[in-house]
Amino acid sequence: MTDKQMMKVTLVRGLGGRLATHQACVRGLGLRRMHQVVEVEDTPATRGMVNKVSYMVKVVEETPDAPQ
Structure with missing residues (x-):
């Protein structure tokens, strides 16, 4: 079974006054409010969505735990 690579995305800037396409990308990532992870x-x-709104989000990449 393969482990999927995951990343944590945090919204660090508000959506007010942003382009509609950027707001849609943030919503598509599942973010609704500030500081939500x-x-x-x-x-x-x-x-691609993260790159488009990189000025509004912070990303932490997670590595899967190695089996012991």
């Missing part, structure tokens, strides 16, 4: 799968689609 969501865990999303690390795929090219989510990477």
Whole structure:
């Protein structure tokens, strides 16, 4: 079974006055309010959304734990 790469995304800037497409990307990532943290799968689609709104979010990449 393969472990999926995950990343934690935090909204650090507000959505007020932003472009509608940027607001849609933030909503698509599952973020609703400031300082909310969501865990999303690390795929090219989510990477594209994060790159588009990189000035509004903070990303922490997680590495899967090695089996013991």
